[in-house]
Amino acid sequence: KNLLNKVGFGELPSSFAFTVGEKVDVPFSWHWGLHKGQKKSDGSAVSVFVCGKKDLDSQQAAAAKNAIQMAKSLRHTNIVRALDSIEVDSAFYLVTEQISPLLSREVSDRFAGEQEPTVWGMHQALDALGFLHQSGFTHGLFGPAAILVTPRGDFRLGVFDLCRKDADASVILAMRQRCGPGVLAWPEPPSYLQDGGSPTVGCDLWGAALLAAFVFGAARSAMRSADFRPDMSRAAQDLPAELRKPFAELVKPGPLKGRSPIAELLQRPFFQQHSSVRIMSFLSSLHIRSTEEKDAFFEGLPALLESAPRSLQTGLVLPELLEAQKFPGQEAAQVLPAILKIGIKLSDEEFKANVAPLVAKLFSSPDRAVRFRLLTSLGEMIDLLDDSMINDKIFPECVNGFTDSNGPIREATVKALIHFVPRLKAKTVEGRVVKLLAKLMQDPEASIRTNAVICCGRIASCLPPTVATQTLTTMLAAGFKDGFAPCRNAAIQTLLATSAAFTAEELATKMMPGVCHRLLDPDASVSDAAFHALSSLQETVRKQVEERR
Template sequence: MQYFSKILGSSSSFPYSIGESVPSHDPAELWTLSRGSHKEIGDEALIFSFHPGKSRLALSYGGSAADLAKNGLQKLKTLRHPDILKFLCAEEASDGTILVATEPATPLAQILADQRRGLDREAIQWGLLTISRALGFMHQSALIHGRLSAMAIFVTPGGDWKLGALEAVTPHAHIARYRDVSMIQPERYRSPEVARGNWDIVQSAPAHALDSWALGCVIYEIHTGSFSAPDQLRDTSSIPKEILPAYQKLLSSAPVGRAPAGELQNFPYLTKSRFVDLNMFLESLAIKDSLEKEAFLKRLPSQMDSLPRSFCTHKILPLVSTTMELGGGVAAFGCIVKMKDIMTDEEFKKRIGESFALKWYGNMTPDRALRIELINNLEKFIPCFDEKAINNSVFPAMCSGFQDMQSPAIRDASVKAILHLAPKLNDKNLNSVLMSHFAKLQVDPEGAIRTNTTVCIGRLANSLNSSARQKVLAPAFVRSLKDPFPPARAAGLVGLIASDSFFDPRDIATRILPAVAPLLIDPDGEVRAQAFKCLNAFIPRLTQFSTVLERQAEEARLKSSNEGKRAEVSSATSNGAGSGGWTIGGLGGSLSSLTTSFMGSKAASSAASPSSAPTGISSVDAANILAQASSHPKGESHTSSGEASGSATSDSFGVTAVATQPPPVDDDFDADDGTGWGEIDVKISQPSTVVAPAAPRQSMALGAPAVMAPSASTGSLASGGSAESEDLWSLPPPTVTRTTPKTVHPPVATPRSRSAKNEGDDWESLLGGSSTNNLKARKPPSRLGAVRR
């Protein structure tokens, strides 16, 4: 074997590689048989190898063995018949070595040696019929096979028997040549006249005489299992009674009286068989009309369980696949689906997935009925595809089904089948391309398609990345909740429940629950039930989140309280040291401010009483002012009870100055006068009461509700207010006081009122706005006087 492998390796034109050897059981050993496979596409083959120095026949007869091998190669090339072993290619080396590749097959002699219980009856019937047809073809061409035996018959993986070993094929007109090659025929298969050497009788006998005798010997061997001598042919106990008459006619002692081997195919024993009928129909399947073909293919899956597995995989499958390509349609695909139950997973992937499935799914046929069958059975073919094939071929073809607006059934089947492809889709196809198709399918005209799309989104939620979840899940489910089709709304609720862990509590409160709430009173009972389930699923999430917020708020209050206490301790320590915040620069600024204030008060006093002391500040007054300033910490304002008629102001250094005379009060009292008040920064730790500044005055139209300024107890986190003694989460909800609308009699329409309406009423003031300028510029309409006060 290594020798032939070397020869094969050095011959670059021979496309097959040699594998394991196959026993031939041929006494002549003209050829060495081996398994082979194509170097590029991997197709299996049977390799015949001849070498003059290795063949037993070559050692015995010299150069005539090479002539036999060349004759066999020539006849194999030229004799083309469905029942003759199919020739693939050959190679002849310069040293006389011949390599021949044929279709994969096994010698019948090897099968008989391995079969302890004998061959199946139906397999024998079909095999004998095919060999009879091959011999009939040769005899009609006036050719004699001359070497028929169990070693000359080859069985294909599909169960067909093929005639081979054509080395001794001789034209009947040149029967004398057969005398030189008759030694290649095993002795037990030789006819009586050949065994005795009566060549005159052989020459005058019909062309079928030699082969008919050999065929009778083959019938005996396949029924008994062994055949070693012609005397055994008299024992007919193992021969079926149905074929016994034909067996006896084939073995007639007179060559002229032997039945032609080619007529055995018409014998009732061979034709009355369901297996034979099946094979006959399969062979003529291509020429059957569409009705016959469809009826046969519909019945075939129910019969496949009783057929040999090799027959289904090697014969039915190629024929059915070809029928699909030629428009066989749904019935042919049903046979292929049945193969999944017959073949092993590895065999199914190798023979169907690699050979046919990718071609079917990568190029979707325009036959919509077949497309639906392909899509519905996609799950069975997924193991046949790798990720590259799915993303590059299968998935793009499936996306075309999403866009087939002519067939809602194809769109619906494509949506359902995509779940089987999802685990093998890459990130782009899954999170971008597929979701974009689903976004369109959610507004499909068919309610069932919208429902199934929503269901698929929910089932694919775990497979999506975080970015796709944020963009897809909430909008898709909320959209489905508004669908007019009740099952679509129910599917959206189920999807929300199944993917609740992917939603943020804020999204639940602001986006999801507002959309779910109306479905609690949905007319459809199933939708209402799912809505309550959804509500019960999300409420615990919000309750838990509320607890977290409360704990965070408590921690923030404790942190602020601790910071305030540390600030008080730091301030007390600074005051005790005598320096505190009183730096030189700060002291100078305070003295300057106090001097200015004091001089102003002195001037006023001098104007009122000319006999008062001269203008200036004495050392005693300065000492009193400094003592007063040092008794108040920086940042606090203080007003004694005896200064009720005065007004206190505070500058940026926190120094308090008391005016001896209050400033005049005008309409803009609440406005910031630029004296340094601004917003008072009050620490949370201060026990003093926080008084909110008065809101700016607004002009209100007559009849508008009064707007109350918020009190200190209702401060919010957003405005910076706080209530130290109360928990924000335990505060009661704010109450809104609604005034009872007063009855207004409609005024009589006048040109003035119509023009005012056309010009635009002051809707902002009527609603409590602040458009005071417009109100001052225009008098109230006369109709306001009709308001009952």
């Protein structure tokens, strides 16, 4: 009851399934107010439009009723979803899915820092308008102020006060200011749209041009709220070259002669080939795509994401990918690279909530392709995973990779140790990792033995001094004698990089003799490395000896 009193339009019946909360600031003047709301049964968030009757004239009241009727009867993916409505003595109420106006500060902040225009959102809005036109409707108020944005970032078409069939352009133009949202100092449709040569939907087409001017101009100016004021006389300068001609045709439309300008616009290469449109169009129809189409799409998706806005990747693409990897027959390994590419752009909290559970789950997958992807991507996401998950869930699953029969998996597991060890518990490192590394020096794959030596050098600083010295001594001794020249070379280079871990006695009596044997190595690169290392190690030992005197 307290919430309803804030609205100021009296009591709603107790049977109404929604509560009305605080009013939301909107960047335009309008007889509809926007409020936050909740569904009583489960507390889910909704939006509630409230239109008080007190100051409405008969035409405005009729338009408000029309807005409700149209919102409830129109069914399209990109039209705002109406959940319920009610008319009481003092007001009209329309409940919709949770949204915010495109021109609001909240939506502007969501896109802050992005230089890319919201092309997919524009595509969604135009798609909804095209649907109306093909169904015989004129929207009447189409433009940025009629676009609503969901929490995920989908654009939805709303504001149906003047939407009708068999509309009259002159009537629409006359009623726009009285029935539609008015944005201070924004351009209004020109009077020539009511001339005989202009189509009935001319006002909508001009609104589509205004939307394009806003989407591209606001992105360029980094001012995406209603504070950005489009200048229709110079807006074409902000548009891509391929949209300038259709933009001019939308601003001053001629007879259509059976054409559908909005549908034609969406078929232009600019939209059809745009990365955001390609990504979202494919994901929205994933359930009807063939296996071959999916394979090709997911293979190229990481590259497509390079040019997609961050907000689109995190708000729209990632949820679709997380769902896609659950599809029966859909290989998680295909989807995973794109998920991880987007995942590293998330905040710590978002990653832990949305991606980390999947990562932990997939590390236990028997699918080698999945595990290989995870292991090779570990360096990019290790900082986003918490210690308990790494120690209790992920690393225990990775241990099997050291003895996997597949060479690339063993090698990727070894390389991943460089990222794992700084985050593992000391007991795990000393009790398991050290033994696993030593065992790897017997691996039949020469590249794995080489990487084990390099890994040992890289993680030595994370080990207790005594353990580090013992481990390096064992690993390097084996490396000096390895039958694979790059492994012998890696052992020499690793000794140089970790020489500070040894005392003068250890260098002189245990390590340098092994280097001396390599002076006569049949591989010239190893022999040259041994000569260089011996000279450097002599200097190191000399300094330690002189410091004792």
